[in-house]
Amino acid sequence: MTSIITAVLVLSALSGILTLLLLIAEFFFANYGECTIDVNKGEKSFKVEGGANLLMTLASQKLFLPSGCGGRGSCGTCKCRVLEGAGPLLPTEMPYLSDEEKTSNVRLSCQVKVRNDIRIEVPEELLSIKEFETVIESITDFTHDIKGLRFKLPEGTTIRFKAGQFANLFSRPYDDVKEETSRAYSISSAPSDNKALELVIRYVPNGMVTTYVFNHLKAGDKARLIGPFGEFFLRDSDREIICIAGGSGLAPIRSIILDMIDRGISNRKATFFFGAVSQRDLYYVDEFKAIEKAHPWFRFVPALSKDDSDHPYENGLITDVVARNYDSMNELEAYLCGSPGMIGACCKVLISKGMPEDRIYFDKFS
Amino acid sequence: MDIQTVHPFVIFFAAITTNNILLTNFLGMCSFLAVSKDLKSSLGLGAAVIFVSTCTAPINWLVYHKLLVPYELEYLQYIAFIIVIAAFTQIIEMVIERVSTLLYLTLGIFLPLITVNCAILGCALFLVIRQYTFMQSIAYGMGAGTGWALAIAALAGIRSRMEKKSKVIPELEGAGIALVITGIIAMAFIGFSGIVRIN
Ligand SMILES: Cc1cc2nc3c(=O)[nH]c(=O)nc-3n(C[C@H](O)[C@H](O)[C@H](O)COP(=O)(O)OP(=O)(O)OC[C@H]3O[C@@H](n4cnc5c(N)ncnc54)[C@H](O)[C@@H]3O)c2cc1C
Ligand code: FES
Numbered sequence: 001m002t003s004i005i006t007a008v009l010v011l012s013a014l015s016g017i018l019t020l021l022l023l024i025a026e027f028f029f030a031n032y033g034e035c036t037i038d039v040n041k042g043e044k045s046f047k048v049e050g051g052a053n054l055l056m057t058l059a060s061q062k063l064f065l066p067s068g069c070g071g072r073g074s075c076g077t078c079k080c081r082v083l084e085g086a087g088p089l090l091p092t093e094m095p096y097l098s099d100e101e102k103t104s105n106v107r108l109s110c111q112v113k114v115r116n117d118i119r120i121e122v123p124e125e126l127l128s129i130k131e132f133e134t135v136i137e138s139i140t141d142f143t144h145d146i147k148g149l150r151f152k153l154p155e156g157t158t159i160r161f162k163a164g165q166f167a168n169l170f171s172r173p174y175d176d177v178k179e180e181t182s183r184a185y186s187i188s189s190a191p192s193d194n195k196a197l198e199l200v201i202r203y204v205p206n207g208m209v210t211t212y213v214f215n216h217l218k219a220g221d222k223a224r225l226i227g228p229f230g231e232f233f234l235r236d237s238d239r240e241i242i243c244i245a246g247g248s249g250l251a252p253i254r255s256i257i258l259d260m261i262d263r264g265i266s267n268r269k270a271t272f273f274f275g276a277v278s279q280r281d282l283y284y285v286d287e288f289k290a291i292e293k294a295h296p297w298f299r300f301v302p303a304l305s306k307d308d309s310d311h312p313y314e315n316g317l318i319t320d321v322v323a324r325n326y327d328s329m330n331e332l333e334a335y336l337c338g339s340p341g342m343i344g345a346c347c348k349v350l351i352s353k354g355m356p357e358d359r360i361y362f363d364k365f366s
Numbered sequence: 367m368d369i370q371t372v373h374p375f376v377i378f379f380a381a382i383t384t385n386n387i388l389l390t391n392f393l394g395m396c397s398f399l400a401v402s403k404d405l406k407s408s409l410g411l412g413a414a415v416i417f418v419s420t421c422t423a424p425i426n427w428l429v430y431h432k433l434l435v436p437y438e439l440e441y442l443q444y445i446a447f448i449i450v451i452a453a454f455t456q457i458i459e460m461v462i463e464r465v466s467t468l469l470y471l472t473l474g475i476f477l478p479l480i481t482v483n484c485a486i487l488g489c490a491l492f493l494v495i496r497q498y499t500f501m502q503s504i505a506y507g508m509g510a511g512t513g514w515a516l517a518i519a520a521l522a523g524i525r526s527r528m529e530k531k532s533k534v535i536p537e538l539e540g541a542g543i544a545l546v547i548t549g550i551i552a553m554a555f556i557g558f559s560g561i562v563r564i565n
Contacts, residue, residue: 006437014433014446018453025457029464088468113467 038119039063044127048114054082055110059226064129065122066229067168068366070181071110075366077184077229078109085118132157132225137196139219142283145203146248147214148188150196151223158194159227161187163234163259164252164335166363167197167227171212183209186337186363187228188251190258197225202248232337232363234259239333239359241268244322244346246275249338250284252363256335257288261295271299271325275318275342278307301325318342319349329355336362369497374505376562377498381509383558387485387492388517389551394485398518398548399541401476408522412515414476416508418458419489422451423507426490427500447490455481485514520551 032050037057039045046061055071055078058064068075076096086107089097093108112118134151142148153159161167168182189198204210217223234241234256243253253272260270276282281304288300303314303321314321326332334350336343343362350360387393394415401411426447434440459477463470480486489510493503524547528534534543 003438007439007442010433010437010439011442011445014429015449018449022453022456025460029460088466090467091471115464 032115035114036117037061037114038117039127040121040124041119050114050116052114053110054080054086054107054112054114054118054120057114058109062131063122063127064131064168064226064229065109065126066184067110067182068184070183073108073111076108079106080109081105081121082107082109082112083119083121085116086112087115128160129227129229130159132159132197132227134197134223134225136217136219136221136223139217142200143281146200146281146283147203148198148200148283149213149217150189150198151225152196159197160194161191161228163187163191163255164232164363165228165230166232166252167199167225167229169199169201169209169213170224170226171209171216174212174216177208177212181208182226184229186230186232186248186252186255188254190255190262192259192262197227198251200248200251200254230363232335232361234335235333235361237333238267239331241270241335242322242326242329242332242350243270243272243335244275244318244338244342245272245336246318246338246342247281247365249336249342249363249365250274252337253335254284254287257291257298261291266295266297269297269299271301273318273322273325274300274302275305275321275338276302277305279304279309279311279313282313319345322346323349323353326353329353332359334360334362336360338365340364340366370499370502372502374501377502378505378509378512380562381506382513382516383555384560384562386513386517386555387488387510388514389548389555391488393488394483394514397476397479397483398514398521399544401479402518402522402525402544404526405519405522407476408518409515411476411479412518414480415483415485415514416511418451418455418477418480419486419511419514420504420508421458422447422454422486423489423493423510424500424504425454426450427493427498427503430490430494431500443491443494444487447487451486451490452481485510517548517551521547524551 030051034047035050037046037048044063048057048061053071055065055067065080066077068077071078073092079096079101082105086105089102089107090111093111096108097106132153134153137150137152140148164186166184166186169185170180170182171177172180185199185201187197188200189196201210201213203214232252243256245253257270257272260268272288274282282302285302292298292300301314301321303316303318304311305317307315329350332355334355336346343364347360351357381387384390388395388398397411402408429446429450430443434442434446455477489507493506498506521544525544528543538546
């Protein structure tokens with residue numbers, strides 16, 4: 001009997017000592033203490049608890065860097081210049097940084113851990129990015145896998161963004177997804193409609209955020225959005241425009257066209273090629289047809305790649321349809337939006353028709 | 367010859383060659399086979415094993431001789447050694463992450479693998495069975511780890527060369543051919559036998 005008791009006592013003592021050692025180690029090593037983050041040479045400065053990554057730490061201080069993948073290190077949108085205190089460049093960041101960015105201290109903020117004082121530099125616009133606690137005004141079924149959502153901003157709040165930019169939508173924990181996460185969605189409403197935001201969301205099977213949107217959100221629910229982000233917007237020039245989109249890529253193009261109407265830009269011809277598989281994948285057709293009627297500078301060209309039924313639209317892959325419609329594209333400017341595959345294929349066609357590469361703007365929905 | 371009079375350096379050397387924990391005792395096989403596909407990660411894992419076995423061997427020696435033996439609880443050695451190893455790898459992980467993120471990414475990610483590596487536990491058990499002194503146990507821990515790292519680096523080197531140069535029949539690809547190579551390396555290590563004896 002005594003031997004059993006000694007065994008238990010000795011083993012507990014050993015575990016106790018080890019636990020104590022672990023706690024002491026945690027206190028000394030996993031505790032990074034208070035760190036200071038300096039933004040744009042003293043323009044802003046935060047005192048934060050060290051230990052988390054830079055992206056999340058900045059977000060906790062309401063400074064929101066863009067983030068397409070929610071901090072998983074798989075999109076490369078969360079770049080920011082870290083002048084001091086980031087530590088060595090990590091293998092996880094390498095694939096997303098050009099040589100130029102590497103030498104100018106650009107880092108992926110979701111991979112940089114805050115372990116001491118840090119000095120960063122971010123574009124001025126980012127300081128105006130805000131977080132919005134919105135209420136869902138309506139959810140519309142556009143096609144079998146695409147929904148349109150309208151989010152009402154809190155009373156008295158407005159948002160300023162450039163048509164074409166995106167916002168990040170947050171999901172709350174649901175089913176066996178325990179954490180909150182966010183994904184980028186292009187804003188489909190016009191900047192003049194500034195008391196609300198509209199998004200067009202396509203269901204991705206087993207996708208974390210789209211499953212949440214499709215199965216758990218309904219009108220009247222609260223939803224958190226952060227934005228606006230992105231470099232995809234209409235450039236100031238007199239050139240004729242060609243827009244190409246597939247699926248939910250229609251969203252930012254709609255915003256751009258509505259914005260052109262609002263701003264009275266009628267000296268630029270604009271053609272919108274919308275690629276879909278069959279008629280059931282088309283949406284907003286009536287609205288674009290109506291715009292076409294009211295504004296002679298705009299043309300809407302839906303193209304169906306696999307639809308044998310009788311329909312009034314163009315037939316074939318969007319790349320072929322675009323190629324058919326133009327002889328030369330030397331003088332045009334292009335805005336593309338959709339899957340990386342579609343964008344890659346379209347770029348090839350545009351370049352082969354003589355469009356300079358630096359006049360092709362796109363947002364890859366990766 | 368009384369083992370306790372053997373110089374620790376001899377034990378260190380023997381643990382690498384004649385008594386290589388992997389090639390003569392075949393301990394730590396699972397991570398050996400899994401992580402030996404390329405030289406870089408095998409060196410990372412090897413370094414982590416050297417580190418952990420060097421640190422845990424003397425601690426386990428102390429736990430055994432100063433805690434278990436006085437209370438006649440030798441039969442608890444397995445449990446005691448395992449919790450020491452588990453706690454210790456956690457502490458090392460924290461320290462490495464603190465010191466350098468780069469080192470953490472090359473070394474630290476392997477530490478959880480090592481907690482369940484039987485070579486580390488085997489090392490602790492051998493130093494009890496062979497009745498090493500405290501100094502000898504440090505030398506043995508370091509030697510066993512180094513021997514293991516050497517073996518995995520050798521296998522990884524051969525495997526990555528074979529990937530480019532040799533045709534392996536499909537049935538033997540992966541773990542199969544790795545085991546065959548390990549056998550041949552082990553036979554080559556028999557060449558060391560007779561130089562020193564520590565058991
Ligand atoms: C700048 C930008 C703007 C975007 N705008 C829109 C938009 O307006 N509307 C919209 O619906 N989406 C848009 N996206 C895509 C969106 O951000 C998400 O990636 C997408 O909704 C999937 O998120 P999820 O959490 O449901 O899936 P995840 O949990 O992230 O992914 C689940 C799996 O699906 C794969 N996957 C991810 N995205 C896709 C995809 N698009 N098609 C096929 N497979 C995929 C992943 O590789 C993963 O294996 C945009 C992306 C970016 C970067
Ligand atoms: S948020 Fe996607 S890489 Fe950092």
